[in-house]
Amino acid sequence: MPHRGRSIGGFEVGDPLHSGGMAFLYEAQHPDHDFPLLIKVPRVAEGEDPAAIVGFEMEQLILPRLSGAHVPRFVATGHEPLPWIAMERIDGVSLLPRLRELPLGAEEVAALGAAIADALDSLHRQACVHLDIKPSNIMIAKSDGRAVLVDFGLAHHAHLPDLMAEEFRLPYGTAPYMAPEQVMGVRGDPASDIFALGAMLYFFATNVRPYADPQSLKGLKQRLWWDPMPPRGREKSIPPWLQEIILRCMEVEPARRYPSAAQLALALRHPEQVALTARAEKRARDPWAQRLRRRFNPEYAPQLKRDLPGQAAADAPIVAVALDLDALTDELSAALRRSVQHVMSAFPGARVACLNVLKLHLIRSDMTLDEQGRNKHLGRLIELRHWAAPLNLPEARLTHHVLEALDPAAALVEFAEVNRVDHLVLGARSDSVSRRVLGSVSAEVARDAPCSVTVVRVRG
Amino acid sequence: MLIALLADIHANLEALEACLAHGAARGVQRWIALGDLVGYGADPQAVVERLRAMGALCLLGNHDEAALIGPRGFNDVAAAAIRWTATQLDASARDFLRGLPMTLREGDTLFVHADASAPGEWHYVTGTRDAARSLAGTDARFIFAGHTHVPLLACTTATGRLSLHKPTPNIAIPMVTLRRAQVVLGAVGQPRDGNPAACYGLFDSTRLECAWMRVPYDVEGAAAKIIRAGLPEQLATRLMRGR
Numbered sequence: 036m037p038h039r040g041r042s043i044g045g046f047e048v049g050d051p052l053h054s055g056g057m058a059f060l061y062e063a064q065h066p067d068h069d070f071p072l073l074i075k076v077p078r079v080a081e082g083e084d085p086a087a088i089v090g091f092e093m094e095q096l097i098l099p100r101l102s103g104a105h106v107p108r109f110v111a112t113g114h115e116p117l118p119w120i121a122m123e124r125i126d127g128v129s130l131l132p133r134l135r136e137l138p139l140g141a142e143e144v145a146a147l148g149a150a151i152a153d154a155l156d157s158l159h160r161q162a163c164v165h166l167d168i169k170p171s172n173i174m175i176a177k178s179d180g181r182a183v184l185v186d187f188g189l190a191h192h193a194h195l196p197d198l199m200a201e202e203f204r205l206p207y208g209t210a211p212y213m214a215p216e217q218v219m220g221v222r223g224d225p226a227s228d229i230f231a232l233g234a235m236l237y238f239f240a241t242n243v244r245p246y247a248d249p250q251s252l253k254g255l256k257q258r259l260w261w262d263p264m265p266p267r268g269r270e271k272s273i274p275p276w277l278q279e280i281i282l283r284c285m286e287v288e289p290a291r292r293y294p295s296a297a298q299l300a301l302a303l304r305h306p307e308q309v310a311l312t313a314r315a316e317k318r319a320r321d322p323w324a325q326r327l328r329r330r331f332n333p334e335y336a337p338q339l340k341r342d343l344p345g346q347a348a349a350d351a352p353i354v355a356v357a358l359d360l361d362a363l364t365d366e367l368s369a370a371l372r373r374s375v376q377h378v379m380s381a382f383p384g385a386r387v388a389c390l391n392v393l394k395l396h397l398i399r400s401d402m403t404l405d406e407q408g409r410n411k412h413l414g415r416l417i418e419l420r421h422w423a424a425p426l427n428l429p430e431a432r433l434t435h436h437v438l439e440a441l442d443p444a445a446a447l448v449e450f451a452e453v454n455r456v457d458h459l460v461l462g463a464r465s466d467s468v469s470r471r472v473l474g475s476v477s478a479e480v481a482r483d484a485p486c487s488v489t490v491v492r493v494r495g
Numbered sequence: 496m497l498i499a500l501l502a503d504i505h506a507n508l509e510a511l512e513a514c515l516a517h518g519a520a521r522g523v524q525r526w527i528a529l530g531d532l533v534g535y536g537a538d539p540q541a542v543v544e545r546l547r548a549m550g551a552l553c554l555l556g557n558h559d560e561a562a563l564i565g566p567r568g569f570n571d572v573a574a575a576a577i578r579w580t581a582t583q584l585d586a587s588a589r590d591f592l593r594g595l596p597m598t599l600r601e602g603d604t605l606f607v608h609a610d611a612s613a614p615g616e617w618h619y620v621t622g623t624r625d626a627a628r629s630l631a632g633t634d635a636r637f638i639f640a641g642h643t644h645v646p647l648l649a650c651t652t653a654t655g656r657l658s659l660h661k662p663t664p665n666i667a668i669p670m671v672t673l674r675r676a677q678v679v680l681g682a683v684g685q686p687r688d689g690n691p692a693a694c695y696g697l698f699d700s701t702r703l704e705c706a707w708m709r710v711p712y713d714v715e716g717a718a719a720k721i722i723r724a725g726l727p728e729q730l731a732t733r734l735m736r737g738r
Contacts (some may be wrong), residue, residue: 088653095672115673196660197669198652 038076039110044113046121049337055089060163060197071124076117091118096195097187101161105154105183127177130170133218136243141277144239145303152300154182156455159225159296168231169209191223211244214289216254226280226289231283240387241269265317273399275315276306282314287337289423294384297455302333310430352386352457357447358391360418366493367462374491376461389419392443412437444479451484463492497522498678500696502641504530506536507684510693512640514683529558529641530608535730536684537720539580543588553593554606557617572727605635609642619643623657626677634676644682646707651675667706678705691737
């Protein structure tokens with residue numbers, strides 16, 4: 036570790052933290068910064084891969100542009116005497132040590148997956164695609180269990196020059212997790228990260244990597260036509276919903292995967308709401324003949340490159356509609372539906388979550404435990420489905436949730452926060468007397484929600 | 496220092512004024528016009544006067560040259576416009592254009608209208624090969640140019656490859672990390688990338704960052720003047736479409 040004890044850009048270089056294939060990481064200190072720091076310096080010894088420098092410079096370009104809880108905070112970068120980057124040192128561990136514990140149970144796989152999908156959603160909304168999602172590049176923060184993405188050396192940022200774009204000698208990425216389009220040199224589709232996450236969840240759930248670890252381009256290309264053994268073919272205990280999610284992430288064509296990481300997180304957090312397709316029941320690979328047809332048929336040409344007009348997350352919003360079933364008049368019901376339909380027709384990738392808050396009472400807060408409570412919950416779900424039926428949405432674009440809470444407004448705001456809802460639609464209480472007496476849920480939600488809010492009111 | 500780079504103004508006074516106001520509000524300290532001050536638009540004399548009055552540093556473009564010596568290799572529309580332009584410039588404006596340099600070199604930065612390898616040949620820089628030729632023609636680290644009316648950034652990587660980037664409007668790109676770069680500004684006065692808003696460059700020479708700013712302006716006003724001047728109508732309609 037050649038840099039220890041030196042000073043780089045005013046940062047005092049401390050103990051080595053990691054010696055990777057492309058760079059060295061050291062603890063670092065600086066009088067102006069009172070949080071833990073690390074400094075990253077590329078390996079540039081004679082004969083080492085100059086592409087390592089390209090990746091390093093890519094990270095120097097991208098990291099200063101990123102913000103939020105799911106990336107290390109950027110501190111400084113410089114070029115003398117060697118390129119270096121100083122950033123926040125995340126207090127946590129990567130997912131690498133967890134590989135010893137595989138296979139993980141379905142619930143844990145889903146929880147980890149949802150945390151990582153949150154981080155991807157945050158990144159994708161910043162116009163950045165990571166393109167090297169793998170266990171060693173994901174840190175789980177000790178403080179709150181959130182996922183933090185590290186190493187942006189292969190990443191693509193829509194607003195910055197892509198220095199890796201011209202490095203065609205290899206399809207840069209990590210073999211076991213790399214999306215088919217990435218193998219073919221397509222950079223910049225957020226769905227590539229969703230594929231990698233799917234491949235990782237497959238590994239977590241089965242302890243087998245779906246495509247092993249091919250080292251040649253030919254081996255990598257195999258994933259375009261060779262479908263992996265379905266997870267339930269390896270591990271019978273894996274529930275159908277998890278297989279559905281994993282295999283949807285790992286679809287060969289990006290357009291067939293989840294349209295956004297937020298929608299993937301929503302699915303992982305609500306397994307009971309996952310619409311099961313033939314994917315869920317698959318127990319074996321496609322028959323040999325079928326695979327070979329894909330391999331040798333010149334007409335088999337999966338659509339790997341897409342035009343991405345905007346950010347995927349912005350084009351595939353999660354729309355939540357909150358229904359106050361007790362006060363829902365026919366007029367308001369229709370007006371709410373029209374409002375949701377407008378959004379859905381503008382965004383073909385959008386999905387709808389129908390919400391109802393089942394108000395709990397302090398005195399009978401354990402109501403859900405008894406038979407009456409269960410019936411009530413179920414009754415609400417049926418009513419939600421009934422309301423949503425005229426929307427004519429395929430099951431995969433629609434979920435229903437009954438939230439049990441003391442405070443309806445707070446419950447809706449929390450749902451929107453946790454599930455990264457982009458747009459919340461709710462009806463106004465029609466009767467002005469009750470609004471005055473009971474307070475307006477819609478006003479409170481509009482004030483506190485982390486997203487756009489549409490309050491639908493029927494003109495009297 | 497914050498430098499505004501105004502390429503391909505093309506006698507569009509409305510677009511120029513909008514960019515000047517936009518840049519002044521952001522604290523621009525220095526103005527450089529990267530050639531083609533005139534041609535196509537209806538206000539050649541006024542644009543030259545405005546730039547002279549504010550002390551902008553101006554470079555020569557192929558349309559400025561053609562206004563003095565006649566069109567060479569121009570299509571019919573451009574040739575008609577430049578002949579009209581020549582009749583609109585007074586002696587002082589012509590002298591000013593005649594005195595313009597082809598290039599300006601400051602430290603490791605070169606300013607030029609088109610490609611740096613042969614500034615008087617007016618080659619377009621639209622792809623990897625053009626950018627490589629331009630960069631090979633100078634030892635400057637950064638080249639700022641116009642001429643194509645389409646924003647582009649071409650930069651070399653550590654492995655010597657050229658990477659092309661279509662800049663996002665109004666977002667600064669840090670150039671300190673780039674090895675070498677050819678910056679192609681869009682046009683102030685006749686955008687051709689599908690966005691009718693005027694385009695000018697904001698180059699922060701201290702932080703080494705460059706942004707391609709887009710500024711809405713009175714397109715209808717500028718187009719109406721072109722029609723009134725009797726210039727070819729398509730010069731007016733293309734302003735509306737930005738193509």
